[in-house]
Amino acid sequence: MAGNRQLSMDLLLVVGFVLITNIFILVPVLSDSFLRTYLGIILVLFLPGYALTVALFPAKKDLDGIERTAISFGLSISIAPLLGLGLNYSSWGIREIPLLTEFSIFTLLICAVAHYRRGLLPETEVFGVSFKRCYLSMKARVFEKPESKTDKVIAFILALSILASMGSLVYIIGNSKEGEHFTEFYILGNNSTIGDYPTEFVPGEKGTVIVGVINHEYRPMDYTIDVRLENRLLLESKKQISLEHNMSWEKPVTFTPPLEGKNMKLEFLLFNESEKTTPYRNLHLWINVTEEA
Structure with a gap:
């Protein structure tokens, strides 16, 4: 039963990131820290999509680690404008605190759905995050011979695209200019x-x-x-x-x-x-x- 199973490590990390991001944005002493920006970007561009990916594909056999990561980024990029559009037509408007509240509530609610769906599966079939297993999976996908050359090329391009996107994001953050005053x-x-x-x-x-x-x-x-x-x-x-x-x-x-x-x-x-x-x-x-x- 879902209610009898503890929250998985990956969902605990998502919930923890959401709470820490809220603390760094809402607490005046911490709001000037450079971590505030990085945590906010993770909250917007990865966490909602990851939670939704877990909710949609709770079993190990559904997707592997690389596919889950890529889909998480893609879903987050799709979710962000939809949430922003909803706020735009509300009385709160697109402002920092309403955006933070909306993304936090959405991510936590989807985490609850993901936890419930995982609870419906036998524990041996549930996808879980293991850093060692992820490393071995990536090594096998990149360096060992896959089923076909097409699979190997797709896996390599996917991994390269993720790394390039993350690198570009870090560069933009590090070299960001002041916006309009x-x-x-x-x-x-x-x-x-x-x-x-x-x-x-x-x-x-x-x-x-x-x-x-x-x-x-x-x-x-x-x-x-x-x-x-x-x-x-x-x-x-x-x-x-x-x-x-x-x-x-x-x-x-x-x-x-x-x-x-x-x-x-x-x-x-x-x-x-x-x-x-x-x-x-x-x-x-x-x-x-x-x-x-």
Whole structure:
């Protein structure tokens, strides 16, 4: 029974890699480490595909080690855009933490499916990772005479392609350049979703929105957030924040419209440390403040 069998060593390693990657990305002390990038790439480009390969082919006879490795890379490359597309149409958007959460949950769920499917097989038929066996299998495939010359050529090209892909990936990481310098600035309405913003008020009524800032400037930044109604500053809503690179700030901002009127422009302005008079980013809502909201 699946429930009575311990998690296999390879699936334990996958789960361990997922947890370690989350720690290195989420813990501020570790998030600046170079390991953060490498672990993130493994999480995206190998682990989901490997877990799915184990779930689809739990028996030893299904595939050998080299084929499993190649299929794991291929499936991961196919899975990544699908998961990203799903986030793109969600309220979270394609951002670091939602991506990390999605890839982690997907990989762990598929690991559970793989463990269950392995549990349905006799233990002697279950595929397991043995470094010695993998080495001997690769040696036999490359250096010993296979069943045909075609099999030998295919095995050699497959192994060479995997090594070339991994080498290229390491080179790109090691020689990566800084991307575009920018800051994300957004507002969310009720239930932390895009839309459903407070727009109808009676005099003296308070409104609240969630304001978020994410620093992608590749250096620490100081920001100031102003809220203005018809160009009138609402001091109660003024915020000053400091963020390291790739860090985010998301908090509720409460304001009380001091004017009455219809179709008034409520602005949320983000200033950076180098420009105090011209907004670096700006957002706005159109609100009504009347006796009968």
